Amino acid sequence: MMTLSAAVLAVLGIAFTFLPEELAVYLGSEPGPLDVLQLQVVGALYAGFAMLNWMAKGSRVGGIYNRPICIANFAHFFIGAMAMFKFLFRYPEQPFTLWILCAVYAGLAAWFGLTLYRHPLPAQSSQV
Template identity: 45%
Template sequence: MNTKILLTVSAVFLGLIGIGLSFLPKEIVAYLNISYNPMAALLLQLLGALYLGFAIMNWMAKGSLIGGIYNRPIVIGNFMHFGVGAITLLKIVFEKQERIEIIISLTAIYTLLALCFAIVFINNPKSLGAKK
């Protein structure tokens, strides 16, 4: 698996969510029909900061050797985030929600990324220039 593409895709995905949560908390609260209060906006902005931190970590590590024992904390951190996120979103899919299309989309993306990071964790990276 090409880890550079995987880390780039996850960095862009997390970065877009992080930018939205950090700079548009009022609009997101209004779109989701949640009653607005300053504490909700603060929590969304802090969550956005976490997403941006994860995004920049993935972006900066995309050129490194990843898989097996190499950069294991990055792989495990991503696998934990996307794996637990996928399980949590999957539980919500089966409940009746107003914005179910958003939840189903996020569930699909989270599940796919969790599976990809699980594969990277299990397999050793291919050495550059290896002969077959």
């Protein structure tokens, strides 16, 4: 889960950091200098979040373990998915890649949401 989210965020971070103008044009916008700067800052946020998830990939996540990381990921993916759903249902003629990204975000939101309230260790049976 942490590796997948790190990979998704790293791809987005690299893309928005190094190709902000091209991505904006692909999505149907004519970006000005401030728009390009905003996309690059968003790319930096994605890259930082990707690094956080990559560094936590070997740790236990769930229940009380790494709860701040789990909550941050859940909030990011849930809020992002809801914003994309709202946008895509209002403007359905958007590129198919945006629909795919929305589905990935929704899946990761569900996964982090479940992980948030589950203990990462399997239940131990008591044998007498």
